[in-house]
Amino acid sequence: MKALLSLFAILSLAGCSVIPGAHIPYDQEEGDSVDLEKMVDIYAITPKLLQERMVQPDRNPVLNEQLEAEIKDYDYVVNRGDILSITVWDHPELTIPAGSDRSPSEAGNWVHSDGTIFYPYVGEVEVAGLKVTEIRDILRKRLAKYIESPQVDVTVASFRSKRVYLTGEVKQPGTQPITNVPLTLLQAVSNAGGLTEVADWTDVTLTRNAETTRYSLRDLYRQGDTRENVLLRPNDIIHVSRNDAAKIFVLGEVIKPMSLNVGRSDITLAEALTESGGFDQSIANANGVFVIRKAPEETGKIAEVFQLYARNATALILADQFQLQPRDIVYVTAAPIARWNRLITQILPTAQAVYLFSRTDGEISTNY
Numbered sequence: 001m002k003a004l005l006s007l008f009a010i011l012s013l014a015g016c017s018v019i020p021g022a023h024i025p026y027d028q029e030e031g032d033s034v035d036l037e038k039m040v041d042i043y044a045i046t047p048k049l050l051q052e053r054m055v056q057p058d059r060n061p062v063l064n065e066q067l068e069a070e071i072k073d074y075d076y077v078v079n080r081g082d083i084l085s086i087t088v089w090d091h092p093e094l095t096i097p098a099g100s101d102r103s104p105s106e107a108g109n110w111v112h113s114d115g116t117i118f119y120p121y122v123g124e125v126e127v128a129g130l131k132v133t134e135i136r137d138i139l140r141k142r143l144a145k146y147i148e149s150p151q152v153d154v155t156v157a158s159f160r161s162k163r164v165y166l167t168g169e170v171k172q173p174g175t176q177p178i179t180n181v182p183l184t185l186l187q188a189v190s191n192a193g194g195l196t197e198v199a200d201w202t203d204v205t206l207t208r209n210a211e212t213t214r215y216s217l218r219d220l221y222r223q224g225d226t227r228e229n230v231l232l233r234p235n236d237i238i239h240v241s242r243n244d245a246a247k248i249f250v251l252g253e254v255i256k257p258m259s260l261n262v263g264r265s266d267i268t269l270a271e272a273l274t275e276s277g278g279f280d281q282s283i284a285n286a287n288g289v290f291v292i293r294k295a296p297e298e299t300g301k302i303a304e305v306f307q308l309y310a311r312n313a314t315a316l317i318l319a320d321q322f323q324l325q326p327r328d329i330v331y332v333t334a335a336p337i338a339r340w341n342r343l344i345t346q347i348l349p350t351a352q353a354v355y356l357f358s359r360t361d362g363e364i365s366t367n368y
Contacts, residue, residue, distance in 0.1 A: 061224025
């Protein structure tokens with residue numbers, strides 16, 4: 001019995017060091033070689049914290065002046081593969097009509113691989129790299145030798161020379177032609193049917209001339225920040241990433257530990273706890289609800305820890321206003337009595353074995 005009591009005393013002193021399972025201490029223990037004060041920033045989730053860090057200021061839509069200027073000056077340039085439709089008014093013999101059997105693109109003038117077209121009386125005309133207005137002026141001048149004051153109209157019947165590529169989490173990935181109507185990033189995504197349910201709208205990349213730029217459609221859609229929109233150019237590659245990496249992890253003393261994908265709506269601490277079934281009332285410490293977040297690199301810290309004192313249920317209102325970020329870890333720690341019960345559960349079989357062994361040993365000694 002003395003040995004048994006000694007074992008309990010030793011384990012009581014060892015306490016936290018042998019209790020199974022993870023635990024987040026409130027205060028740094030004496031003798032701890034790691035200075036948590038220097039490695040992490042710890043904040044209590046209070047109305048003041050929410051006001052300072054969580055409430056985003058109202059942002060007015062931002063005009064992208066560069067984009068507006070590019071759209072204003074935009075004019076399509078003809079290139080190899082395009083098909084032109086050329087009309088000379090009052091001279092039907094010079095105009096190839098489209099009919100029920102032929103579309104305008106089939107009846108038009110194809111820009112050959114050498115960048116030229118052939119037109120009656122005029123012969124070969126170098127059109128690649130020219131605007132339709134410039135092509136019209138060339139044809140009018142050359143036809144003037146044969147026709148008095150020719151009225152010429154030139155349009156692009158089929159845009160085949162330039163395209164952009166959309167990949168990733170859009171509903172209709174593929175190619176889209178660049179036409180005489182300016183094509184922006186926002187329009188290209190819209191033409192592709194919009195984003196899928198698993199798209200990460202904060203991670204849209206544009207690859208141009210071996211350089212990749214990241215854009216956020218979230219800022220564009222929600223805040224009208226047109227700086228996140230750009231005029232597309234030939235051979236641009238737009239990729240919309242999945243939101244697999246944008247997850248939140250709920251661990252500890254909750255009914256159902258899990259990971260949550262961050263979709264196109266913000267997730268609050270209250271929503272994360274609800275999705276996981278809430279914390280286990282029988283063993284969870286309501287004052288031990290933590291959000292662990294990677295600290296900004298410029299701070300030199302490892303992490304930021306936010307603690308919610310939820311013993312008073314009204315504090316859950318604060319949880320509903322605390323917005324989580326991708327890769328946040330929500331951890332609910334166990335109550336002290338629950339951790340002690342776990343310790344007892346672990347040592348009880350050993351204590352029973354020691355007790356039974358001591359009794360058996362005593363009985364054997366008595367018999368002798």
